[in-house]
Amino acid sequence: MKIQQLSLFVENKPGHVAAPVELLARERVDIRALYLADTQNFGIVRMIVSDAQKAAALLVANGYAVKATEVLAVEVPDHPGGLAAVLRALDGSGVNIEYMYAFPCMLGSQAILIFRFDNPDAAIQQLQAKGINVLAGDELLK
């Protein structure tokens, strides 16, 4: 259920996101999802890629500070109230969202939410109990 997400540190300056992305492109690593968290002078690029191990090795070899973290991908109907239903499912579980990002599926009427929870195992249990579809890693990478 848990998916490897790669995070890397970048300075908030022109070209600093492009460089690692170019690097992955050259080595034919596909970026399935990407989110850029920014502050005034630095940012964190978070991404889910086709081959996390290869990408991490590549980035580390090129001097990037990289961390692999476990996130969950949750499928929700892409209509009003879709996200609200997922969050409601977590009510009372004590599970906290550290951050999240969402992207729509191009085909079909589903959207994918990527969550980093403080306690992913508890989150999986809670979401599945409420009938919410937590995607397996390979489903997202298809």
Place this chain on the structure above:
Amino acid sequence: MKTKPNLETSANDCHPASMPDYTPLDELRNLQLQRLQAVVLRSWENVDLFRARLDERGLVPDDIRSLNDIAKLPFTVKSDLRDTYPFGLFASPMKDVVRLHASSGTTGKPIVVAYTQQDIDVWTSVVVRCLAGCGLHRGDIIQVAYGYGLFTGGLGAHYGAEALGATVVPTSGGNADRQIMLMKDFGVTAICCTPTYFLHLIDRAAELGIDFKALPLRAGVFGAEPWTESMRRHIEQKSSIEAFDIYGLSEIIGPGVGCECRRHQGLHIFEDLFYPEIIDPETGAPLPDGCEGELVLTTLSKQAMPMIRYRTRDITSLLTGRCHCGRTMRRIGRIGRRSDDMLIIRGVNVFPSQVETALLQIEGTLPNYQIVLTREQGLDQMEVQVEVTPHMFNDKIGALQGLQSRIQAALDHVLGIRVHVALVEANTIARSEGKAKRVIDRRTS
């Protein structure tokens, strides 16, 4: 320290007791005077600038009758080397010069230094004395990760380590992954490099999943840039090696002017060859032993390029009292700063070493930093850029901002002024020959 094979008692090819380090003091002072008189005569006969300066003072070599008379002699400063570029201070004809080295020269022309064969032999002998003082000997495998080339670090350490009888691995600088691989595969027991570069190696090894503590490496001989006691503690704790401070400068000979012994109570200066004085950097007046001031060195045996009263700009003091190791050679305190690296920010004196100390107070932070000075609306601004190493990196913005504010608080506390902290990508701070460039001054006056 970890329990690693201690070869010290098993091989005595280069036993320290056979070295001049233990010369009785009266004998040492006699030797110094004879050599001082000889080097003054040599410079007077061969170096126009020196003779002209003695003439101005109405001095001749015979006026040097005691060691105290050294204070009559004029200083030599770095700009003298630039002004006489390239060969103006040579005291030997080029046919006797077997080697030239040159500084990296950040501004304009480099400074050039020259060696006769005897100078090279002396240089080799002092590096041997340094390494022996660090407890190294035949049987050790020493990786020399200083840059080889015009910089004196690489070749200086190399010749000394080889003459010691150790196995030398001349990796030179750069390519951390290969350095670490060879260190591990060859069973390297000691390394010579800058402390900054060693920190980088520790960090990189952790990323590669290699535990420095599990390697046979037991000693590091670090120099070519000032570093602090907190940095030593950090290095020793992360790698469980014994870290030694070695001192030297190309103008005098290169690495090997002085080095710590295993007592780590200051650096023994090989004063049978390099005569140390401490002066007031403002007035030039000699200061007594124990007082802090600028270190001034005179080469007592150099042939190709003698240096008389060379102002090093390094701030330290001469420590009195005999070291428990038995060496008679006087020691200098660790050099944490140079008289020319003091920054004045909005009227407050700041030394780069204070930034290092502040960073090392924070758990998980490495002193990989650079200071950038700018002036905005007439006011000095100081930004401290800190590299985010993989070890420090956290995927949560809040955690990184927390780190940033902890760094901010530590710097405010240590420096007493408000500075701006910026987190920057790893390996972006300029380094030359493994030495980090600590200060970039963009203030235009």
